[in-house]
Amino acid sequence: MLNEFAALRIRAGLSIDDVALMTGYSARQVQRWDAGVGKPREAAVRLLRSTASVAPEPATSRFNFIDLFAGIGGIRKGFDAIGGHCVFTSEWNKFSQQTYAANFRDNHPPHGDITTIGADEIPDHDVLLAGFPCQPFSIAGVSKKNSLGRSHGFADETQGTLFFDVARILKAKRPSAFLLENVKNLTSHDKGRTFQVILKTLREELGYKVWHKVIDAQHFLPQHRERIVIVGFRDDVPFTWDDLKLPTKGSVRLKAILHPEDASEKPEAAFTLGTNASVNDKYTLTDKLWQYLQGYADKHKAAGNGFGFGLVTPDDVTRTLSARYYKDGSEILVSQGKGKNPRRLTPRECARLMGYGDDFKIPVSDTQAYKQFGNSVAVPVFEAVARIMQPHIQTLVEASEQRKAA
Missing domain, CATH: 3.40.50.150 (Vaccinia Virus protein VP39)
Known part of the structure; x- marks a missing residue:
């Protein structure tokens, strides 16, 4: 059964990102409220009630x-x-x-x-x-x-x-x-x-x-x-x-879908761990893989080609997530700061990057999940x-x- 927030959003004919743009909250936060995780801000609920009151309520199975x-x-x-x-x-x-x-x-x-x-x-x-x-x-x-x-x-x-x-x-x-x-x-x-x-x-x-x-x-x-x-x-x-x-393109940035790692979301094994729901270290690239990707990029740059990895920060927009992401994650690597290797997105972050709410179940291995989200719309x-x-x-x-x- 839908909670009030999700029901109002659907009745108003709005997507997760529509609500995020209207309210000023991140898409990730709106997804959490939509999934019934945490209590939504009253101002956001009032805005949805107002919008839904003038929108036609969808009938069942029209x-x-x-x-x-x-x-x-x-x-x-x-x-x-x-x-x-x-x-x-x-x-x-x-x-x-x-x-x-x-x-x-x-x-x-x-x-x-x-x-x-x-x-x-x-x-x-x-x-x-x-x-x-x-x-x-x-x-x-x-x-x-x-x-x-x-x-x-x-x-x-x-x-x-x-x-x-x-x-x-x-x-x-x-x-x-x-x-x-x-x-x-x-x-x-x-x-x-x-x-x-x-x-x-x-x-x-x-x-x-x-x-x-x-x-x-x-x-x-x-x-x-x-x-x-x-x-x-x-x-x-x-x-x-x-x-x-x-x-407007670019109005949503990567930080809207990244794990905050600050205890504001519950840990989801095995994507995030501990009281802060920190990203599992298994998603950080090994020294060997990181060195290989840098060398590969340097080789193609010297040859005048555009091939290489895509290193992003929370303020960026990513390249296209592909079904090959499970191989090395090279098209979207999240910077973890100087002195630390970058990491792949977790499957949950890939789900968010494709617009799936946090209530979307991921019952398969990481490899299969990466393929599925990379092939998704x-x-x-x-x-x-x-x-x-x-x-x-x-x-x-x-x-x-x-x-x-x-």
Whole structure:
């Protein structure tokens, strides 16, 4: 059951970072209050009450959605927050399934490889969510295919890619809306031809109205992380990216997600230890690894390359957290002052860097956790996109229900 603070935040349609910006408290502190840890400041509660009083209260399960290539549920969290109900999940990685199941109590377990699941096995739904991996597309001209007696269209141009599974489900189920996510470079892959096939499939073959935008998580979190978001609606709606109000980049700094190590948070074994909840020494780089990374950086600098480690302080914004972070942590190393080797982020700090609250359970090893957060989406980005999609989803769902009742 949500505590009052979290309930007011959701009712007001605000993300963790929205509240942090409005109140002046750190995102980490707001996350703690949202998770029910500690008593929130009365001024912050009053502000939320005031905001929530003029915001529409989300009804329960206003629409159904499915979560494909779900990872650990980052996209889903935004649609849970606007009243959606997840009726189907697919994620092939067994460790990600473990984390997903620990955090989302559904009446269905996460299903495995979507390529083995027929569309008839998937429940009807209003919205399809998919953070599909980008695989190379083999694109041949329609005229050549016709001369060879081969079919064309999405069934041929996207066959063998994971986007094909998104397309076949959209074709079979015809949900009111979808949201797809991918890396920024999707737009330039194969000189832009891959992205054009995707847009052609969604618009011409499947008949959806489609919008896309590259969004940097740095608007919400202390991390530079650009991802493309593709939004589609089955019918005409007045959707516009102009409704997406993004906070100023860099307004949240790394200190908002770091362990304070001053006894203001409870220790979380084995990330933090002792009465001050100090970061476990195991996250500090060994002399051998630190010397290697410095030597590697010096070698590439001398060669005129930009390769090297990313050393950050609490006042910085980080590079993009990647799935390889478990190897050496080189893209984000936290300075611990002169005379001490830097350290990796803990898995809990990685969760915060991706916008997950401290109530998010991490039931896997550090290695798996680093991979999962490095592969995840930045949660506040998709909370914000879900909010501007919500009225249009609701309009289409209500129209569909009226047609069925007529």
